[in-house]
Amino acid sequence: MTFAFSFFTTFVAANLVNEKEHGQKQHLQNMGIKPITYYLARYVIDLISFLIPVVACFVILGAARLQMITSGSWVPYLIVLLFAGFPVISFGYLLSLPFQKSQAVGQVLGVGLSLIVFIPYFFVQFVFQGASNLAIVLVGCITPTFAMERAISSIATASTTGQPYTIAEVFDIQYPVFCAILVFVGITIVHFCIIFYVESRTQSRRSFFHKNNNSKKHAEEASHPTGGALKRQDTAILVDGKYRERDAEVIEETLRLKGPEDENDAVRLLGLSKKFYIKSKKRDLIILDDVYLAFKKNECFGYLGPNGAGKTTTIKMLTGAESPTSGGGTIEGLSIAPFHDDLRSMIGICPQFDIIWPKLTVRDHLKLFATIKGVAPEDMDAAVDQMVDEMGLGPLGNKRAKTFSGGNKRRLSLAMAVIGCPKVVFLDEPTTGVDVAIRQAIWNSIRKLKKTSCVILTTHSMEEADALCDRIGIITNGHIQALGTSQRLKNTYGAGYKVIVKTYTNPHLVTGEMERTVGTGRVTLVQALGSSLEYELTRMEGERTTDMLAKLFALFEQKRKELGIEDYSVSQTTLAQVFIEFAKEQAAPEDK
Template sequence: MKYNANTSNQFRAMFFKNATFLKRQKCSLGVQIAIPMALVIVLVILKLWIESQIENNSGPVGDSSGDDIMGSYISYKFDYMQGWFYTINPNNITNIGYKDGYGNGTGLLGGINQYEIYWNGSDLWVPYTVAVESGQKMNDMVLAQKQQLGQSSMGPLTFPIAGIQFNEFNPQNNLIDLTITCEQQIRYAYNNFENNLIYVLSQIQTSFINYLLNGNGVVVKTQISTLPYIYKSQQFDIASLLGGSFFPFALSFVLPLFMYSIVYEKQEKLRDLSLMMGLKMRNYWIMTFIFNFLTYVVIVSVISLICSAAKVSLFVKGSPFALFLLLFLWGLSMVSFAFFLSTFFKRTRAASIFGYFFVMVMVNLNSTLSLFNTSVPVFYYWVPILAFSRGISTLCGLCGNGLCPPLSQYTWDFELSRILFWLFIDTIVYLTLAVYLDKVLPREFGVPSHPLFFIKDLKELFSKKGKYRKLRDGDGINEKTKLINEYTIDGINNDDDDDGLMDEDVKKERDMIVKGEYNPEEMTLIVQGLRKQFPGRPKPALSNLYLSVKKGEVLGYLGPNGAGKTTSISILTGLYTPTSGTAHIAGLDIRYDMDKIHQVIGVVMQFDVLWEDLTCEETILYYTRLKGTPKSIEFESTHNILKEVNLLDVKDRFVKELSGGMKRRLSFAIAMTGESSIIFLDEPTTGLSIETRKDLWGTINELKKNRSIILTTHSMQEADILSDRIAIVSQGKLQCIGTQTHLKQKFGDGYSVRIDIQEDYQNTHNPTDLIKSFSPSATLSETFNGSYVYRLPKDSIISDLYEYLVLNKEQYHLQEWSLSQTSLEDVFLKISANDDTVN
């Protein structure tokens, strides 16, 4: 029974596989969690320790003696701050006047009492006044300077004592109406709020009275005092001071680990095998993106909880939604950027080293540049980690100075708003680049796409698929494939192959397929004129291949390296697309139905492609889910497959604990998932012991009962034992096809006779005359240490020679002897003798 592998099935398969594999990667998981946690915990401990020291240094009950307002103001020394008022006169009230820094003044403000200070190399009389257009203008000017103080670099700053708005001034009626705005934040004020307010009010009152009395020198002197208080030093926000570097480090250290996971699956061919087993590439990218992002979400959530509990300013002040957006968009852009960087690496070690180095350099670069620049170059925003580091360091600076911006302040003119925008753009750009570069960059396994592949994809998307007739309906080929009349497929004329040079059996196979002279219900695979031409190569890698495989048949698919064998298998399994021609697997066309075909094929690669830290059961479960097996029977199906390959008893054993033979059987089990109709076996017993190989041969014979098998191997003995038919390709073409016996008779040189002389008679007896008496054309092909090997032509009467040797063994002092037909290896060597890749 075939199952439909929809997107939700594949998402489940990848999520559980990734989660289980990550859980077993204790070192990797530890790094992902431990480093960010350690950085944050160190920062929190420093914060709490410093706060405790400040608390311990707090004084006893304070004194309540009075302070002279003017004296208090004068003693507060800030040489970069000038004492002055902002004055606002929205109603253009007359006689308000001014008071400048040189002692000059008119009107009401001209009566302000001043004192002289030495500032910036000259004498200055303070407080003086500055007229401002509106209250909003004053607020903007003050806030701009406070934000500048929040940056690492700042220019000259001038904070006012207060802002005074005159609402009404009527000396005739002894009336003055004004609003006073004073600084509440201690770090920006000359004195505390109450002191500043009373001082300003005292100055205005004195000036107003003198104005009414025509400048008779009245002085209103005010003193204030407080009730007893407990002194507490101003807080030192170490978390905000160091957070600009700590938080980018903590939240960026997962980037190289995301790179590692992607490169690992490429390096170990795990992704390639998953694709051949039915995984859709878009589902791979989507699920990997989601899983990596969720991993980041867990880490950032724990960090947020710790920092909120420790009352770190960045997390408890300002806009929670703005901070959420910054962290959320950084997570998205970081995963996309990790995808992008991973396309340039083929080995995990190089990817990891570069990833960690890149993170450290970028975070430190941001910290360094922030010391000297209040603005940053445009490239900052194109590197997500720089943009994020800039955003975090800016927020830490503002929040540490009590200026965490509310959400209403996030306009386009505010840099943090632009950072959020660019992180979103980076996510889209780098994700698109990652998918594109993954297809076009040179790779270790497979052939990259053309840089303009998307143009061809668009053309095919809008082309009329109806120009081809596709075979459907069920698992078999239910309609004879009379797609190719007059020996032409997709415009490729098969007369390119000279019929006079084509082997008769190959021609017969081609004619049978073209004319539909077969029983469709018996066929699992029909290959029709398959051709592959790689760009930049003079000869096609595969030329007009016609081939059929019946249900329950094992086809030994042989050929020297570079002969086209791997190319054709790669096309049939979906790794490559054909230049022309097509093939039908279980009734499905490889040109249009590859997603469905992946559900009915199984692949055993030359070397075991397995996740070492998964168990046998978890491994098969992954591929079972990948192929769409219903959730209700996925465990039952998994156990049945493991039982079929004799691994059920070790289903809970980790792959890394299995022997070589067990790992190979597990690879067979993977190929059997989803009730595969056809299995491709690539060198299935390479590197195994003789006992293990024979055990696996038995497994293969069991597998073919319900499905077809295509076997590629360099072991002629293995091909001879397991195959029902043999097909040999050379120079990109099918050279011969048939049973082993047929090929040996057709291409063999006759028979081989081996005779070993007893040790005591090796120097006196030579069996050559004996052999030639039965076959005058026999030739001695090999002799060594009393052992003789002869080649006999096909017309030799072997039965007579056999009988004579049995009867006269003692007379000729024969130790042992053997007769055999020409081997499959001899046929293979003869067929491939003219192949340039061999010679």
């Protein structure tokens, strides 16, 4: 029995680590669920689950008509087993702390716990020569299932010798059973003290022991770190060993944010820096370097950057899941470092990778997040219905999420982020892997959302950023490289024009003719996909665009046959081309 119940500890630990592994625990805590609430909810569920093997145990023993059951009352057994459930479960929580992968829990604890159970058993049985009360206390502290076994065998022995335990004797300090019960309660308290201590140490920014009394002060300090003065690195940036003038709007934004607060800013990043220490390379990986940036109320801000630029890390810092290395910021005037607890109900997060609970339905998810965001019970159904309609999740409303396709999981993640109308919503690649129709629905939701909230959107779709974002910031190598409207970025950083020519002749012929027409050095063949040639055409200072385009059109029309031209088109530089230029500068992780 001891061995059997020790597996329940492993089961409980594996479940907890599974939630950690899939980000569910962290996500709930980011949304404002305190560790104590989280553990309490799990504890209730696990205690109910614990009743299943307990009942099964009695059914089996009763069916076998064992003397230990038939010769006395089963109530003392039940009392012991129920009390034993407390530490069996809390022990699992404690043991789960160092694990990150649920598979490892099964492998390590499955074997390890059997040993831990056996060692005290061996000592009591062969070294102490029997179970004294002291022995139960000592070894029970190491393994609760052992204390449980001692108490059960004490009741069984009493029953079979014709002196079964009365209920009063179960709670009498003279008897080993009560001693075991005290051990159960005592070690459960000890387990939870350790668990909450570890939680508060490892996640000190989200610790429920931590009072953010000085957060306002911290935010004020952070908003005037250099008394409004610009430093050298605020105006110039080191690229390949040379200083390059920074983007004018980035400089302006930095200067503005070093000044007084602006009530139009929903989110302010104030000298935000983040680096990770890479053990294998024995050096720091710089993700953000003294970034000043604001996201305004009722705007959709496109936070763009190549893979590994630090977009998700920035979102994590702004939502309390990571702490900055230095600097800080505010959301609606409240500090993000340390992370102000009141912020949790004010923000919505659609994480890059879906965090959903496979056994819950769409409506369950939405109710859970609406409750976290403070939607009143009387408004709950209306809020859930509205979200289900808006995201087109109607047919899936009462289905469990484990059956959902990738696109539907994404829609659900977005709905969970948006429900309750949070003031600031972080959308980390919300349309990745969704079909065109779902993407359109998501775009419509985002357009609607920015009427009430500040939306921070990361995406690798330049089309999406162009269509939705009021302003865009491109981040590479820890710095905001360019900032402004999509149009400004195209005008400032775009080479000029994109020309697409469909031809069945040699591309060099077309390139040569184009160069002769508009001038050498202005035509770059960006890519050739089959018969489709994509050129970039550099703009010349003071040149009349219409003249240059007229010459080009004349060339294509006059030499259509000679150059084998089937079709052609000319457009202004796209955001994608601007982005690619900056993305080229992003250092590969190994160079960072």
